[in-house]
Amino acid sequence: MESHNIENLLTAYFEGASSLEEEAILLDYFNNQKVAxxxxxxxxxxxxxxxxxxxxxxxxxxxxxxxxxxxxxxxWYTVAAMIVVAFGIGAFYFSQPQLSQEEREALVAFENSKKAMLLLSENLNKGTQQLLYVNQFELAKDKFWKSESE
Incomplete structure (x- = not known):
């Protein structure tokens, strides 16, 4: 029965689950008693x-x-972190472009011009689509005049 106890203690020892008392029992058994x-x-x-x-x-x-x-x-780490964050926010704020009144007005005029050009482009595209019908009419007319002249 004692060897079964020792085997259980050995299993626990090699799995790393034994206590110091159990390890002392193992040391005593293997050093002072007759070993199976x-x-x-x-x-x-x-x-x-x-x-x-x-x-x-x-x-x-x-x-x-x-x-x-x-x-x-x-x-000190907290202070250093706060300084880094403040520096980052300041750098972001100062890197944003600051426009004068004249530059803002020029940007508004540019945006309005862009809208007008887009409107003109859309109307020209519609007109170009209508010209396709005129082109088809010309082709049909030419065929009609050719067949009449023959």
Whole structure:
């Protein structure tokens, strides 16, 4: 029954779902007790882990904390973002063309001229369509006069 428990703990261990207490049970089982023959393949893993836990370094480490580095507060980011947005809005506003009164009047006159030209073009197109009928009349007249003269 104990090997079935150990197998369940091993499954949880390799899936990353085991707790620290369960891992301690596995370490104890593989290091201090008689291991079942079908679980012997896992013994080197836990013996190595146990040996790694006992290792210590004789070297001393000092962490140097630098006090002269400026700490950027989050409100600086907010201020910088507001400046960028204000600059963008200002650039958009000043890039729009500012027309004088004379230029606005010229634009209105241009638009009116354009409308008049479009109206003239439409009427000319209608007249051109009417000329097609005249052309057909000329062709029919020519055929009629040819047949009479023969």
């Amino acid at each position: 023959t079908h679980l012997l393949q896992y013994k080197p893993i836990f013996v190595g882990l146990s040996a790694a836990q006992k290792e210590t370094s004789k070297r001393s480490f000092e962490l140097q904390i630098s006090t002269n580095t400026p700490k950027i507060k989050t409100w």
